[in-house]
Amino acid sequence: xxxxxxxxxxxxxRLYSKLKREAEAAGYxxxxxxxxxxxxxxGLLTNEARYGYQACPCxxxxxxxxxxxxxxxxxxxxxxxxxxxxxxxxxxxxSQSALRGETPISPIPERRPAPDKRxxxxxxxxxxxxxxxxxxxxxxxxxxxxxxxxxxEICPICKVKKERFERFM
Amino acid sequence: MEAKHVMGEDKGRVMLYALSTCxxxxxxxxxxxxxxxxxDYTDVDLLNAKERDEAMEEIRKWNPLCSFPSLIINNNCVxxxxxxxxxxxxxx
Numbered sequence: 001x002x003x004x005x006x007x008x009x010x011x012x013x014r015l016y017s018k019l020k021r022e023a024e025a026a027g028y029x030x031x032x033x034x035x036x037x038x039x040x041x042x043g044l045l046t047n048e049a050r051y052g053y054q055a056c057p058c059x060x061x062x063x064x065x066x067x068x069x070x071x072x073x074x075x076x077x078x079x080x081x082x083x084x085x086x087x088x089x090x091x092x093x094x095s096q097s098a099l100r101g102e103t104p105i106s107p108i109p110e111r112r113p114a115p116d117k118r119x120x121x122x123x124x125x126x127x128x129x130x131x132x133x134x135x136x137x138x139x140x141x142x143x144x145x146x147x148x149x150x151x152x153e154i155c156p157i158c159k160v161k162k163e164r165f166e167r168f169m
Numbered sequence: 170m171e172a173k174h175v176m177g178e179d180k181g182r183v184m185l186y187a188l189s190t191c192x193x194x195x196x197x198x199x200x201x202x203x204x205x206x207x208x209d210y211t212d213v214d215l216l217n218a219k220e221r222d223e224a225m226e227e228i229r230k231w232n233p234l235c236s237f238p239s240l241i242i243n244n245n246c247v248x249x250x251x252x253x254x255x256x257x258x259x260x261x
Contacts, residue, residue, distance in 0.1 A: 036192060043190030057190035058237060060213055060225075090192065107193055107249040110236040115225070 007045050016041045019092075026142075026157050028074075028082075029099045031091050040092045044073055058090035059112065070112065074158055076140045077111040084108075130169060138168035172209035175202060180259050183208035186228050186239040189215055193250040194238040200252060206259055213237070 016038055020030050031037040043057025055061035056071040070076040078088040085108040086095040097103045112118075137151040138144070142158040151165035172184065175198075183201065187194035189212040201208050213224045225235055231246035232239045240247040242258040 039192045039195070043192070046190050058188065058193055060188060060221075060235070060237065107251065109249070110234050112234070112236075114234045115229075 007042050011045060012038050012041050015045060022159050023093065026159075028158070029094050029096060031087070031094050031105060032099055032101075033105070037092060040090055043090075056090055059110075067118075069163060070118075070140075072160070072164075074141050074160065075112075076164070079142060081108060081111060132169060135167055136169035137165045140164050140166055172211045174209050175207065177202070177205045177207040179207050181243040182241065183243075183259075184241045185210035186224060186237060186241075187212050188237045191237050196250050197238045197240060197255070200250075200255060204256070204259060 016030075019041070023030055031040075040057050044054040047053070047055040047057060047061060051061050051063050051065075051068070053065060053068070054073045055068050056073055056075050059071045059075075061068045061071065073090075074093065075089065078093055081088045082093060082095045086098040086103040087093070087105050087108060089108060089110060089112075091105055091107075094105055095103065098105050132147065134147040134149065136145055136147045139151075139155045139158060139160065141160045141164055142155065144155055144157045145168060146152065151162045153162050154160070155164065183206055185194075185197060185201070185208055187198065187210055194212075198210060211224055213221055213228075216224060228235050228239050231241055232248050234248070236248060238248075238250060240255065242255070245258055247254050247258065
């Protein structure tokens with residue numbers, strides 16, 4: 001199993017720069033503590049090598065993609081945590097006030113439900129009858145809405161994949 | 170499942186359930202080392218499926234969310250990197 005100790009500075013910098021660029025383009029911010037943030041980036045690289053996707057470094061992934069969708073970074077809980085605590089669970093992303101140093105960046109409670117309380121993909125998504133010309137899809141990560149037959153391949157705001165969208169209307 | 174042991178001053182049972190990729194877990198390990206406390210830890214993400222299930226069953230007893238780090242200090246469980254609480258529980 002990959003223990004994550006073998007990433008080169010170049011590997012880490014590449015992902016770090018990409019995440020930073022994409023975050024800032026969409027109004028999000030990476031944790032300004034670069035050493036801390038790069039440690040998290042190493043965790044993301046390790047999880048990608050291990051599971052095939054960038055599961056949150058601070059949560060235990062099952063290795064089954066459909067069960068881990070909500071914790072693929074950026075996770076489904078990031079935006080609410082930024083609102084409530086100025087940082088996401090692992091503290092890769094922070095709010096503008098935390099970026100400016102106006103609010104502390106400290107550990108926050110886990111918002112993800114306990115293993116026995118999680119809703120599996122497909123569950124709870126009742127078929128919707130609608131009089132709209134198109135279905136409305138919602139990005140579970142950033143809340144972006146679009147009215148079209150299918151969700152986009154990639155969320156134009158937070159860059160997560162199509163699988164992270166839910167039918168909203 | 171064999172927990173890893175870190176030598177230090179005996180403060181009773183100090184068991185850390187951690188993830189090898191988690192930065193807050195690493196900070197918890199570093200704090201315990203800085204405090205020179207004897208402790209055991211397991212990186213749950215590095216276990217095989219059977220060991221992982223056993224570890225999760227144990228963590229669930231203390232922390233139903235099964236989040237990391239979960240640090241058991243004698244009969245208390247500190248969830249998350251809570252430096253103040255860890256210091257309080259270990260300063261007896």
